[in-house]
Amino acid sequence: MPTNTARAYQSGKPDAYGHVPERQISDGEGAPCRHCLKDIPKGAEMLVLAHCPFPEKQPYAETGPIFLCADACAAHADTDQSPxxxxxxxxxxxxxxxxxxxxxxxxxxxxxxxxxxxxxxxxxxxxxxxxxxxxxxxxxxxxxxxxxx
Structure with missing residues (x-):
């Protein structure tokens, strides 16, 4: 996810359905952030929101739930290693x-x-x-x- 998109959600921008992202506390399992591409640590605040990773809505533009670190995190570095x-x-x-x-x-x-x-x-x-x-x-x-x- 581009950093500007992550920062917009982290600052309260509405998600793909027009809702403010929900704030939850991570249990440390199964909550990977789509910006840093790491699991959100147990006890850390996270956002849960609907995200559409396409530039515009059209029949193939799937929207679905994602997790995101609630606080600013560094984007995953482009490397040959699997995130x-x-x-x-x-x-x-x-x-x-x-x-x-x-x-x-x-x-x-x-x-x-x-x-x-x-x-x-x-x-x-x-x-x-x-x-x-x-x-x-x-x-x-x-x-x-x-x-x-």
Whole structure:
């Protein structure tokens, strides 16, 4: 998630449904922040909100629940290492999107955590695909966007 989007939510900007983000206390399990891509520590305040990771609403622009650190956190650094948010489940849903932010049919699949990078690179090799989203295979929550390096 871009830092300016995270800061807007952290300062009280309404979510994708027009609601002020809910404030909760993390239990330390299963609450990955979509900005720093780390689990929100137990006892830390967090935001729960509806997020649409697309530039505009259209039929393929999925909206779903996410967690975000309530206080400003540093954005995940672009590295070749898999972020912590992708280590919390055995499987993930990944799918490719075109430059007009539409799902590229045939690119979606549920993959084991260990295969995400390899499969995402395979999807990105399709010239119709501009980026890949990783989502929870269990709850369909948006986790992060993967782009070609």
């Amino acid at each position: 912590a948010v992708l280590g919390t489940s055995p499987t993930y849903l990944i799918k490719g999107y075109s430059d007009d932010h539409r799902i590229v049919y045939g690119t979606g699949e549920i993959v084991p955590q260990k295969d995400i990078a390899e499969r995402a690179q395979g999807i990105l090799a399709d010239t119709r695909v501009q980026y890949v989203h990783a989502r929870s295979a269990r709850n369909n929550c948006y986790l992060l966007r993967i782009e070609a390096s």
